[in-house]
Amino acid sequence: xxxxxxITLKSGVLDPQGRAIQAALGGLGxxxxxxxxxxxxxxxxxxxxxxxxxxxxxxRQLLANTVMENYRVELL
Amino acid sequence: xxxxxxITLKSGVLDPQGRAIQAALGGLGxxxxxxxxxxxxxxxxxxxxxxxxxxxxxxRQLLANTVMENYRVELL
Numbered sequence: 844x845x846x847x848x849x850i851t852l853k854s855g856v857l858d859p860q861g862r863a864i865q866a867a868l869g870g871l872g873x874x875x876x877x878x879x880x881x882x883x884x885x886x887x888x889x890x891x892x893x894x895x896x897x898x899x900x901x902x903r904q905l906l907a908n909t910v911m912e913n914y915r916v917e918l919l
Numbered sequence: 920x921x922x923x924x925x926i927t928l929k930s931g932v933l934d935p936q937g938r939a940i941q942a943a944l945g946g947l948g949x950x951x952x953x954x955x956x957x958x959x960x961x962x963x964x965x966x967x968x969x970x971x972x973x974x975x976x977x978x979r980q981l982l983a984n985t986v987m988e989n990y991r992v993e994l995l
Binding site: 849851861864867868871873874875876877878879880881882883884885886887888889890893897900901904905906 | 925927937940943944947949950951952953954955956957958959960961962963964965966969973976977980981982
């Protein structure tokens with residue numbers, strides 16, 4: 844069983860990495876680049892039948908800082 | 920126009936971050952966690968009509984290290 848977790852900063856939280864990417868793209872001559880938000884994607888191999896609550900607990904305890912980040916779980 | 924880029928290490932490339940996450944999850948008592956692969960997700964606000972070739976060029980020139988990483992473009 845495989846799960847993909849996408850962890851992104853909540854809107855309103857300053858994203859310095861995104862700002863740096865935006866500036867660098869502009870510096871390379873790419874026009875029309877607006878807001879850039881950077882985040883993490885984590886793909887996990889899990890034992891069959893791992894309940895969604897367990898994946899949620901993994902996110903809340905370790906993988907996402909729920910104060911500043913949102914996470915999305917996709918079962919692949 | 921919005922695009923989401925998912926950048927992950929190519930299979931076969933050692934992923935120390937993934938290993939660290941795997942060990943930490945085990946340490947927290949989560950059993951049955953197999954291989955873990957960590958990557959980046961970047962969401963870009965682009966001018967309407969930005970051609971896919973331009974987004975590809977952004978990835979190849981800046982956002983992904985195509986020697987070790989794969990990238991996937993989704994238009995949102």
